Amino acid sequence: MSTILDIAKLAGVAKSTVSRYLNGGSVGEATKKKIEQAIKETGYSPNPFAQSLKAKKTNIIGTIVPRLDSYASSQTLIGIDEQLKKMNYQMLISNTSQNLEREIESIYSFANQKMAGIILLATEITDQHIEAFESVKVPVLLIGQEHEDFHSLIHDDFQAGYTMGRYVLEKGYRKIAYLGVTERDISVGVKRKQGFKKAIQEVDDCDVRFYETLFNIPAAQASANEIIYEFQPDIFVCATDNIALGVLKASYSEGIMIPQDLAVTGFGGYDVTGIIHPGITTAKFFYKEAGESAARHIVELVNERPVEKLTVSKFEIIERESVDNLFNRPL
Amino acid sequence: MSTILDIAKLAGVAKSTVSRYLNGGSVGEATKKKIEQAIKETGYSPNPFAQSLKAKKTNIIGTIVPRLDSYASSQTLIGIDEQLKKMNYQMLISNTSQNLEREIESIYSFANQKMAGIILLATEITDQHIEAFESVKVPVLLIGQEHEDFHSLIHDDFQAGYTMGRYVLEKGYRKIAYLGVTERDISVGVKRKQGFKKAIQEVDDCDVRFYETLFNIPAAQASANEIIYEFQPDIFVCATDNIALGVLKASYSEGIMIPQDLAVTGFGGYDVTGIIHPGITTAKFFYKEAGESAARHIVELVNERPVEKLTVSKFEIIERESVDNLFNRPL
DNA sequence: CTGAAAGCGCTTACAG
DNA sequence: CTGAAAGCGCTTACAG
Numbered sequence: 001m002s003t004i005l006d007i008a009k010l011a012g013v014a015k016s017t018v019s020r021y022l023n024g025g026s027v028g029e030a031t032k033k034k035i036e037q038a039i040k041e042t043g044y045s046p047n048p049f050a051q052s053l054k055a056k057k058t059n060i061i062g063t064i065v066p067r068l069d070s071y072a073s074s075q076t077l078i079g080i081d082e083q084l085k086k087m088n089y090q091m092l093i094s095n096t097s098q099n100l101e102r103e104i105e106s107i108y109s110f111a112n113q114k115m116a117g118i119i120l121l122a123t124e125i126t127d128q129h130i131e132a133f134e135s136v137k138v139p140v141l142l143i144g145q146e147h148e149d150f151h152s153l154i155h156d157d158f159q160a161g162y163t164m165g166r167y168v169l170e171k172g173y174r175k176i177a178y179l180g181v182t183e184r185d186i187s188v189g190v191k192r193k194q195g196f197k198k199a200i201q202e203v204d205d206c207d208v209r210f211y212e213t214l215f216n217i218p219a220a221q222a223s224a225n226e227i228i229y230e231f232q233p234d235i236f237v238c239a240t241d242n243i244a245l246g247v248l249k250a251s252y253s254e255g256i257m258i259p260q261d262l263a264v265t266g267f268g269g270y271d272v273t274g275i276i277h278p279g280i281t282t283a284k285f286f287y288k289e290a291g292e293s294a295a296r297h298i299v300e301l302v303n304e305r306p307v308e309k310l311t312v313s314k315f316e317i318i319e320r321e322s323v324d325n326l327f328n329r330p331l
Numbered sequence: 332m333s334t335i336l337d338i339a340k341l342a343g344v345a346k347s348t349v350s351r352y353l354n355g356g357s358v359g360e361a362t363k364k365k366i367e368q369a370i371k372e373t374g375y376s377p378n379p380f381a382q383s384l385k386a387k388k389t390n391i392i393g394t395i396v397p398r399l400d401s402y403a404s405s406q407t408l409i410g411i412d413e414q415l416k417k418m419n420y421q422m423l424i425s426n427t428s429q430n431l432e433r434e435i436e437s438i439y440s441f442a443n444q445k446m447a448g449i450i451l452l453a454t455e456i457t458d459q460h461i462e463a464f465e466s467v468k469v470p471v472l473l474i475g476q477e478h479e480d481f482h483s484l485i486h487d488d489f490q491a492g493y494t495m496g497r498y499v500l501e502k503g504y505r506k507i508a509y510l511g512v513t514e515r516d517i518s519v520g521v522k523r524k525q526g527f528k529k530a531i532q533e534v535d536d537c538d539v540r541f542y543e544t545l546f547n548i549p550a551a552q553a554s555a556n557e558i559i560y561e562f563q564p565d566i567f568v569c570a571t572d573n574i575a576l577g578v579l580k581a582s583y584s585e586g587i588m589i590p591q592d593l594a595v596t597g598f599g600g601y602d603v604t605g606i607i608h609p610g611i612t613t614a615k616f617f618y619k620e621a622g623e624s625a626a627r628h629i630v631e632l633v634n635e636r637p638v639e640k641l642t643v644s645k646f647e648i649i650e651r652e653s654v655d656n657l658f659n660r661p662l
Numbered sequence: 663c664t665g666a667a668a669g670c671g672c673t674t675a676c677a678g
Numbered sequence: 679c680t681g682a683a684a685g686c687g688c689t690t691a692c693a694g
Contacts, residue, residue, distance in 0.1 A: 336671075351673090354673080381670075
């Protein structure tokens with residue numbers, strides 16, 4: 001591996017001149033040629049550690065993600081990565097395997113590694129998160145959860161919940177099981193439910209019950225089984241697509257036909273909801289696009305340019321076979 | 332951020348002593364105490380760039396992956412990441428979005444960034460890959476494809492193909508469409524097919540046709556539609572789970588019942604194959620475990636310890652509803 | 663436009 | 679056991 005000194009010698013100039021050339025400073029035509037030639041010969045490329053040591057800062061955006069094997073995470077990461085590349089930044093992923101403590105560690109570790117900025121694909125924001133972010137003084141962007149102290153980019157959970165609620169009501173469903181998740185997850189556990197509730201409050205002949213389950217399919221399946229037994233709803237409105245998949249599994253195993261006997265909706269717009277049969281009606285979020293915006297925003301922040309504190313990403317209801325139109329049914 | 336010099340002053344010793352303490356050299360009890368105290372007070376932690384600049388080497392393993400949004404990739408990455416963390420190494424992901432040129436660029440870029448080693452989740456190995464690997468002289472490990480020049484860790488594609496072939500024959504299927512992929516992908520396009528062929532050659536009353544499609548679901552769906560029309564197979568043996576999903580979609584849309592009218596098998600063991608209904612019979616590979624082994628191997632290579640050139644990861648046939656037993660059918 | 667020198671934060675022989 | 683000094687590869691004022 002050649003260094004800047006090798007190039008300087010080869011080109012017959014001082015290394016400060018080479019450095020200036022590399023960084024777009026003023027260099028004479030003749031020297032420029034010589035340096036270019038030397039670089040070509042050696043295949044020289046600067047040592048990023050030496051650069052970072054001087055600069056006390058990198059062009060890397062540390063991205064903390066709770067898991068690698070979810071549609072939402074992957075798509076968001078892809079969006080971030082692609083956009084960052086375009087802007088000549090790099091993405092470094094820290095996977096925390098859904099361990100909040102590891103998120104905190106990652107924040108400090110990223111700061112120590114002189115990341116230019118940090119993006120957190122957030123689930124819960126604890127006091128420790130706040131403390132960590134405040135002590136490291138690195139620009140931060142939250143995705144998926146909002147917090148007054150930090151810049152964030154969220155999906156329109158409330159509005160999606162409201163729209164989904166209206167949709168379900170318009171299709172004629174009135175005996176509804178809302179299968180949600182912990183309220184510690186504000187976006188998924190609170191906002192979607194609140195939006196849904198608002199829609200429900202606009203009608204008065206509705207029998208709705210609210211349940212809580214975990215994010216994974218087997219747990220959702222077990223919950224669905226119980227609820228089917230004790231409540232016999234006409235429809236499950238699920239807080240995530242995975243939970244909807246759990247409901248589907250429960251139905252298969254009980255011989256319940258979808259949508260004839262039971263309807264199901266989700267949130268997320270995971271690919272799998274369109275692959276399976278029947279397809280699941282869902283509120284699709286735009287993870288990749290959100291990732292791209294996030295990348296743009298964090299770079300703005302890194303360069304100390306202003307960014308709106310809160311950005312809300314859009315959504316879209318995708319109608320599929322898992323919901324019937326009760327008004328079209330023969331009596 | 333405090334530096335080693337701050338610690339040295341605070342503790343009243345030379346920075347070389349602090350450095351020695353940090354790196355486990357011999358330090359007197361009394362000085363040790365003072366240094367520990369100073370580190371605690373300041374929350375000091377060494378600047379990794381300065382360290383890397385000296386060491387000319389990091390403890391980071393660069394991992395090149397063709398895509399982030401596939402089950403196989405995610406699981407493999409999770410395995411690599413977790414194991415690497417245990418061994419005090421870090422993983423850096425480079426996503427190439429299925430662009431072979433970007434893979435080459437990533438190899439050089441990783442070398443430039445002084446990665447301790449490189450893991451490539453390989454699809455095709457071109458001459459440019461070989462040239463790149465040879466010129467950078469960084470330890471390399473291939474996952475998913477084997478190559479005589481490099482250490483590699485593969486799934487047992489041939490044996491899985493063979494076992495799947497025998498399985499299908501034992502269930503009584505004789506009119507078989509094998510839906511494969513390009514032979515440029517040796518593991519998926521060649522090995523699985525070869526194994527399957529071997530099984531077929533052991534019987535003689537078999538009508539098998541071989542087709543080729545792309546890796547994505549819509550392409551597989553289109554291919555399946557054509558094949559159903561022109562060949563009317565009893566079963567599709569698909570080279571990947573995604574292709575099997577494409578066949579399933581084609582069947583849904585044509586009103587073909589699975590497995591009554593048509594059976595389907597895949598390779599991979601993607602989660603989704605067990606979530607949908609009917610579940611897809613598939614040869615499950617152990618991606619996460621493979622990732623863990625890969626992590627162990629690359630670290631061995633980094634430390635110049637011997638590693639077998641080729642490691643073969645296991646597989647397992649998972650029986651689900653997408654394949655019937657023709658011998659059990661009423662006449 | 664160009665070069666000499668200092669310094670980023672660390673580690674590593676080399677003395678003592 | 680401990681410290682002074684050199685050096686890793688780069689950048690950045692500062693002179694000229």
